[in-house]
Amino acid sequence: MSTKEDPIKLHKAAIALMEDGKAVEARDLFTRSGELYFKGQNYFGAAEMYYKAGECCVKLKEYPQAVEFFSKTADIALNKGFDRYGLSALEEAQAAQKAAGDIKAAEETGSRIKEINDKINKQNAAGDEDSSFSVFS
DSSP states (O other): OOOOOHHHHHHHHHHHHHTOHHHHHHHHHHHHHHHHHHHHTHHHHHHHHHHHHHHHHHHHHHHHHHHHHHHHHHHHHHTTTTTHHHHHHHHHHHHHHHTTTOHHHHHHHHHHHHHHHHHHHOOOOOOHHTTOOOOOO
């Protein structure tokens, strides 16, 4: 009889490991939890777990792997409309690229960050024009 892995239990265990300074073990559980969340179509949960795995990699100074996790987070988040979360992940990816000495990749990521920032600002401006709604009217 096989037991089904619970992404929430893995998530909680990974957080506890991270708090105990066990970044390698936490990274592995965050990754597994992210896979399970994604498979279960909990895309925000998946993005969050990959982000946390990226943070573990930064602590471990595994910058290329951190970039992979942050980029995966950004891809999921941006594809599902979580633009601000995706933007944050890209900013972390860029920081990891810089830490790894990959200036060209950091510049390319910077261009993507600017595009997303512009999109968010445009959406906010459009939203401000429609902000005349009132529950009192």
